[in-house]
Amino acid sequence: MLRVGVIGAGAMGKNHIRIYSEMPGVELAGISDIDKDLVESLAQQYNTNAFTDYKEMLASGIDAVSIVVPTKMHRQVATDAIEAGAHVLVEKPIADTVENADAIIDAAKKNGRLVMVGHIERFNPAVIKLKEIIESGLLGKIVSISTRRVGPYNPRIRDVGVILDIGVHDIDVISYLYGSDVNQVYAVAGADIHSFEDHATIHMRLDHEFSGLVEVNWLTPHKVRKLTAVGVGGVAYLDYIDQTVELHDSGWIRKAKIEQKEPLKNELEYFIDCINNGKQPNPSGTDGKHALKVSLAAISSYKEAKMIDIKE
Structure with missing residues (x-):
């Protein structure tokens, strides 16, 4: 059973949360958002754990995470997640700059984690x-x-x-x-x-x-x-x-x-399949960087x- 988390509970993040909660072979282990009332309400709705600090959620033992936060935060959140041992699906665009995209891709290679970009x-x-x-x-x-x-x-x-x-x-x-x-x-x-x-x-x-x-x-x-x-x-x-x-x-x-x-x-099922079967995802970090x-x-x-x- 893969323990999956979602960082960012806005309009798109809520869809990630909903789908993971219904997916066989997946445990929605946590939701993180800076809006305390929102994240606690969603955690109660989906019977999972609420975090206002995503690093605390990562430390709780997460196998994979969807990152659904503003683009300028992608590098920091994605590299933190990868270094904590999580496979990462980061919403498009992969980052705000090419240098930040490279940082995410390099972190994944260094830590042996998968990075997929949400080109839905x-x-x-x-x-x-x-x-x-x-x-x-x-x-x-x-x-x-x-x-x-x-x-x-x-x-x-x-x-x-x-x-x-x-x-x-x-x-x-x-x-x-x-x-x-x-x-x-x-x-x-x-x-x-x-x-x-x-x-x-x-x-x-x-x-x-x-x-x-x-x-x-x-x-x-x-x-x-x-x-x-x-x-x-x-x-x-x-x-x-x-x-x-x-x-x-x-x-x-x-x-x-x-x-x-x-x-x-389709996208989230594919992401989980890539993790379970050790497949490199497509679109990859490199695909996201090109876009x-x-x-x-x-x-x-x-x-x-x-x-x-x-x-x-």
Whole structure:
């Protein structure tokens, strides 16, 4: 029985807590949050232990932990957890800087712990199905992938802008679907309702011949989460929310058969499976670092009004 904890009991943290509490082979051994009333209420609800100091929870004997705290805290909390002997799932983005991402990755290697980054859309059944379709060759060579992730601003997001908060999802998905890293990025963005950027269009070059385009904003009054993959043999239209994939070619329009499931549940089950079976997780810390580098380069690009090369 794996003893698992959750650090951070905000909106996303509560979902981690709920799913772990229902998971076979897992004991939800503790919840940590600086809000004493909140964490005690949740601990009572899920019959577990409450901590206002996450280090005390780590010291109680935790095998694995989800880290669901503000991005600027990721390095400190993740390295503390790893050094305490816990495997770590850290929510995206992996960190606020590349140096801090490296610190997390290095700590995991040094201590023999797994680090996984919570790029949840990789575990969306529609993305899983589209990856299978692309790898089957049904669409032929993929030459362009574009995404649209727009909707109203969420006031709880205060420490980063729209690129690091939601743009990083599609930056990672596009790289994942191509199976290639981003080489160059050019972005146009601005800040109209937020202290950081609240709208952005990000154009990426992958493997020097493939195109990725990400549109994000906190200005659209309704939520849209869609992706289009263009291949020489057809086009795929994916809806992240409805978990659907529709294929169009010269002769047919077809809908892929997809069994709908909560992406976060898929993600946490996979994380636990990696621990139990000694598998390196995918997305790894390195994958998370790449998505972060591209996101930070996009921010630099719009501020400097120039194309940015991504160097590994």
